[in-house]
Amino acid sequence: MAHQILSRRRQTLNRNSTEFSNRITYDRHMTTAALYLRISRDLTGEQLGVDRQRDAAEEYARASGYEVAEVFTDNDISAAGGKRRPGFEALLATLAAGHLSVVIAWNWDRLTRNRPDTVQLIETCQRAKAKVALVRGSDLDMSTPSGRMTAGILAEVAQNEIETKGERQSLAQRQRAMMGRAPKGTRPLGYTVDGDIIDDEAKMVQKIYEAFNAGASLRSLALALSGADGGDLPDVPRAQKHTRTLAIERNARRVADGHEERPVPNDGPWSPSTVLGILRNPRYAGYSTYTPKEVLANGDRRRSWRAQIIRGDGGEAVLGQWEPIVNPGTWEAVQDRLDDPARVTNRAGTDRKHLGSGLYLCGVCGKPVKAHGQRYRCAGHILRTRSHIDDFVVEVIRRRLALPDLHDLLPGADEPRLKEIKSEIGVHRARIARAERDYDSDDEDVRISARVLNRITDDREAKIRTLEAERAKLSSGAAMGRVFGAKDPVQAFDDGDLATRRSTIEVLCEVELHPHPRGKKGFNPESVTITWRE
Numbered sequence: 001m002a003h004q005i006l007s008r009r010r011q012t013l014n015r016n017s018t019e020f021s022n023r024i025t026y027d028r029h030m031t032t033a034a035l036y037l038r039i040s041r042d043l044t045g046e047q048l049g050v051d052r053q054r055d056a057a058e059e060y061a062r063a064s065g066y067e068v069a070e071v072f073t074d075n076d077i078s079a080a081g082g083k084r085r086p087g088f089e090a091l092l093a094t095l096a097a098g099h100l101s102v103v104i105a106w107n108w109d110r111l112t113r114n115r116p117d118t119v120q121l122i123e124t125c126q127r128a129k130a131k132v133a134l135v136r137g138s139d140l141d142m143s144t145p146s147g148r149m150t151a152g153i154l155a156e157v158a159q160n161e162i163e164t165k166g167e168r169q170s171l172a173q174r175q176r177a178m179m180g181r182a183p184k185g186t187r188p189l190g191y192t193v194d195g196d197i198i199d200d201e202a203k204m205v206q207k208i209y210e211a212f213n214a215g216a217s218l219r220s221l222a223l224a225l226s227g228a229d230g231g232d233l234p235d236v237p238r239a240q241k242h243t244r245t246l247a248i249e250r251n252a253r254r255v256a257d258g259h260e261e262r263p264v265p266n267d268g269p270w271s272p273s274t275v276l277g278i279l280r281n282p283r284y285a286g287y288s289t290y291t292p293k294e295v296l297a298n299g300d301r302r303r304s305w306r307a308q309i310i311r312g313d314g315g316e317a318v319l320g321q322w323e324p325i326v327n328p329g330t331w332e333a334v335q336d337r338l339d340d341p342a343r344v345t346n347r348a349g350t351d352r353k354h355l356g357s358g359l360y361l362c363g364v365c366g367k368p369v370k371a372h373g374q375r376y377r378c379a380g381h382i383l384r385t386r387s388h389i390d391d392f393v394v395e396v397i398r399r400r401l402a403l404p405d406l407h408d409l410l411p412g413a414d415e416p417r418l419k420e421i422k423s424e425i426g427v428h429r430a431r432i433a434r435a436e437r438d439y440d441s442d443d444e445d446v447r448i449s450a451r452v453l454n455r456i457t458d459d460r461e462a463k464i465r466t467l468e469a470e471r472a473k474l475s476s477g478a479a480m481g482r483v484f485g486a487k488d489p490v491q492a493f494d495d496g497d498l499a500t501r502r503s504t505i506e507v508l509c510e511v512e513l514h515p516h517p518r519g520k521k522g523f524n525p526e527s528v529t530i531t532w533r534e
């Protein structure tokens with residue numbers, strides 16, 4: 001049973017190694033197709049209703065031997081402002097999940113409405129190795145090199161146009177940031193849109209920073225903010241989710257402008273990643289920020305918050321015109337802790353007697369389970385035989401380790417951060433060099449004293465030392481390097497001590513135990529959820 005499940009998992013992974021889903025709900029064949037139909041106002045020449053598109057596409061599918069599994073439809077005419085396209089989004093999601101091998105549409109103009117659509121569709125198809133078949137027009141087969149090349153060119157042309165358009169905008173934003181003005185857009189927790197402090201929210205931000213600095217985890221902070229059991233952080237107040245607050249504020253503005261009120265989403269629990277976003281935001285320390293396009297494109301915004309601090313010619317951080325909520329020293333200390341690779345394995349380190357105690361989570365309440373005799377237990381929720389679960393988890397992990405893409409997961413291979421460290425060191429060295437030049441200068445307006453030169457040099461050297469220490473730690477990858485960096489990671493995992501094995505599991509995935517199904521005998525692998533980390 002377990003092996004069957006595992007081989008199915010393996011299949012998914014091979015199809016798309018970056019997306020390793022542990023739940024298979026759909027069997028994709030080479031001929032599994034979706035139809036995408038769109039009715040729009042700009043009917044150029046061909047007055048195509050959805051019905052006609054559908055008939056033609058179905059006929060085309062039959063003739064080509066495709067099985068139509070789903071039909072997605074959008075209606076641009078009824079959508080106010082033409083903004084919503086639920087059909088297209090659902091199509092992308094289904095493609096991304098690997099459920100389709102073919103998308104059939106009338107022609108390109110029906111399929112994508114603008115450049116961003118085109119880029120998104122092509123990229124999604126490329127990742128899923130899916131084909132685009134057009135009733136009118138030539139197909140793009142992403143499983144062949146020529147199809148991928150054509151798609152790549154199409155996407156590049158489209159991307160280029162988007163970027164040129166965005167360039168002027170980003171220049172203006174960068175200038176705002178250089179002047180230390182509050183960034184436009186959504187207000188962060190604690191500040192108004194104009195950068196004024198909102199007292200009670202600012203207090204919350206301070207409490208979050210203090211608790212994290214005192215050793216609280218992102219997860220326990222999220223629980224405390226949500227008012228859930230297990231947060232155990234009495235100083236952190238329970239609060240409505242910030243996104244909900246924003247939605248209510250937006251609504252109030254809408255009503256004030258004479259528009260109709262919209263339903264506000266229900267309040268829900270805070271997520272650890274929201275807490276992370278708060279802890280990473282340099283604005284709280286008073287730093288002016290600007291997000292370079294390449295950072296956004298990287299999708300690595302939070303890890304590189306430091307790189308978003310905008311700097312003057314001498315490399316010094318530009319301060320915003322707003323009041324800081326957290327002092328810069330606290331902010332830096334929090335960043336150091338967030339960057340510490342050992343932090344990731346903190347949970348694994350608290351209880352070392354068994355593979356999963358304090359590490360596996362209760363599927364009912366989300367808290368870590370404890371060892372209880374021969375079992376794992378979460379009181380009142382879970383009581384499961386330890387050896388069954390450990391055997392299963394170990395086997396899944398071994399299979400994961402046997403796949404060839406491991407270097408991508410190596411915590412030590414945090415390339416963006418390593419690059420960032422390099423550039424930060426460069427900034428400090430440049431500042432020292434400039435101070436030395438100024439000291440030597442003949443120009444009295446520029447010249448600095450030996451005392452000032454020493455102060456600058458000492459200060460910057462200290463910062464460089466800290467950065468170099470971080471770099472060393474990242475590069476060595478601590479204990480994880482032993483497994484992920486090994487020639488045979490499966491063997492290294494087998495040979496590893498308990499701490500190494502626990503850390504390996506924690507770095508790779510989250511393991512959730514569910515109550516054993518009633519009336520079933522033996523171990524049921526479906527009762528353990530393994531969620532792979534990105």
Ligand SMILES: [Zn+2]
Nearest residue numbers: 362365378381
């Ligand atoms: Zn529980």
